[in-house]
Amino acid sequence: MHPYDHARSSAKIHGGCWSDYFSIHAWFDASKAVQCRFTHRALRHHVEGVAEAVSIFGPSVINSNGVKVATEQLGMQHLEEDCTYPPEATVWLIDFDPPGWLPTSEPDSAELANASAARFGGDPGAYFALHAWFLETRNWSDGPEHLAFRHHAFGIFEAEARFSPVIALDGGKAVPTRVVAEHHVQQVLGRVPPANDFLRRIKGERWMLQATSPRKLGLD
Incomplete structure (x- = not known):
């Protein structure tokens, strides 16, 4: 779904208007600028990505009705609407085909x-x-x-x-x-x-592109 639709879904759940939530949902989907294929979600669509969103946006947002909504809850909503469940980051790398130039050791x-x-x-x-x-x-x-x-x-x-x-x-x-x-x-x-x-080395799986639709969420 588009960030606008995720934001409309948040407004339906928590009240307020879509613009209260748009920046968070747009952040999750910004990786589409890198690759216009569902595997772009590997960069932010996971539980660890939700934690990063909390670090960036703070623990909560105040919507236009004055209600405090947890950023973590909004992130989990986004993952569930795009992947049907909130995956951990490591799940994206199952059967990953590593390039030969990956290092065998890393500095700390x-x-x-x-x-x-x-x-x-x-x-x-x-x-x-x-x-x-x-x-x-x-x-x-x-x-x-x-x-x-x-x-x-x-x-x-x-x-x-x-x-x-x-x-x-x-x-x-x-x-x-x-x-x-x-x-x-x-x-x-x-x-x-x-x-x-x-x-491009991530093996595509069905769960990675099982995004719901605005119609299924009762938005249209």
Whole structure:
């Protein structure tokens, strides 16, 4: 479904109007800009993606009726309407065909933060959160295939939106977040691939495209 329809569904459930919820539903579907095929959902349509939405949008939104609605509840609604159930991230990678250029080992966040400080200046602590965010997906799936979720060009722009355009350093200096993020992906993969280099290797399954319709939800 379109984010507008998800938002109308939220308004039907919780009250208010569709515009109260549109930004959250549009965030889940923004990965369609990378690939206009249902496997784009692998980047955000999972329980871990709902947790990321909570981090970005806060624990709740106040609709135009003054009612507080949990962001987690809205995210789960989106997943159920698109996938029939809220999958965990690792489910998207069942029978994933890994590219030969995936690394056999990865640096940790502290090593990458030190490397960023050496390259761009400042204290390693200024960079640690960014590197930890990229590598958080280690907790989502076993093996190097977890890199499919954030280690690509789309993930670099995600990082910029998540952490602001620049990373502030001591002395009033700053470095563009996107530059640091590109350096991170380059260090881990040896390249900066488009997200589609991963998404096209996901084995399509029926549950991935079983989105409901506005008519079934009583919206039309």
